[in-house]
């Protein structure tokens with residue numbers, strides 16, 4: 001940067017120099033939450049740039065405490081504290097690390113009890129998979145009993161009360177949806193009142209933003225008044241349970257997912273039974289079954305059962321694949337992992353096309369490694385007519401040669417120590433028009449075009 005200050009007498013010039021660092025790989029991740037309560041889990045998702053080769057996670061205080069791979073499983077934090085999370089990514093010998101903190105607080109809900117719990121009490125709670133019968137007690141801790149509830153679900157609930165006479169009983173239920181260890185008014189489901197023994201039923205509406213994981217459900221019955229969530233009252237009973245909040249299930253059902261090795265690439269196929277509000281599939285590949293990376297994306301074909309095909313044009317000898325299924329709301333889940341093993345092969349030329357050739361000769365070959373090779377076109381007298389050097393990458397390679405200037409006749413194409421392939425130059429074939437040449441450059445063989 002150059003700055004110049006002009007006045008009537010002098011010119012002052014200052015030069016400032018700075019540098020921009022360009023990193024070969026940048027670590028980044030997101031987390032489902034950075035503030036949780038004891039026993040809750042956090043989901044971490046890789047968001048690193050520049051296509052890392054490896055991912056190494058560290059979760060101090062978490063279970064598990066480390067993970068190698070792009071996206072770890074949910075990490076549970078059993079003890080209160082502030083814990084660092086780090087992700088180190090590497091690429092070509094360079095590395096970069098990002099660190100963040102997770103704050104875990106201990107959770108103590110308020111106490112609640114009744115001094116007289118003989119004349120009315122909760123004799124059964126029925127919700128989800130909970131079906132708990134009980135006798136009377138001042139307070140009952142049934143938090144070892146739990147049921148799953150899905151976000152946005154409408155969950156029927158029935159509370160059975162036993163009353164010694166025709167007393168009016170009121171029943172309220174709370175679930176600590178935000179897991180802040182308080183029962184706010186917004187977390188209350190009023191089940192109504194009745195006279196004497198019997199059932200009170202209602203529906204629990206699970207909030208879309210309910211925090212995932214285990215939380216507290218409290219049920220209370222009280223004589224002649226609405227019970228409160230906390231404190232001690234005279235006539236009634238209170239019981240606590242556990243609710244495990246789950247993410248809304250993805251609106252897609254895989255009915256099959258498989259794959260096989262074709263001549264030059266791997267083919268993956270899968271089918272769905274139903275799709276609703278579904279967006280797309282990420283196809284992820286791994287060489288070791290641990291570290292996966294996205295190699296393609298397949299859009300949803302729409303609602304209803306569908307069939308999909310994906311070609312991996314650069315397969316590894318052993319390849320592991322999985323599908324990340326993404327819905328329109330950003331939720332996702334993974335398919336099972338499948339593997340495809342290809343036969344080991346040496347350096348090999350698969351095909352030359354067209355043959356006879358008039359203008360441009362196309363060659364498809366497999367190389368066992370990244371390397372430079374010399375390519376020669378040799379006539380029947382053993383003379384090298386054309387020569388060039390090419391860079392081959394490990395796996396499949398496609399190259400082409402313009403041969404319209406060489407005389408018609410029989411030739412051999414030789415690439416390094418690959419087995420030579422004969423071809424015929426035919427002078428009767430005219431030079432292609434520019435339009436056809438462009439099309440041919442894009443797609444010489446249907447085999448390579450999807």
Ligand SMILES: [Ca+2]
Pocket residue numbers: 121122123134135136137140237239
């Ligand atoms: Ca009871």
Ligand SMILES: [Ca+2]
Pocket residue numbers: 175176177178179180181182183184187
């Ligand atoms: Ca709460």
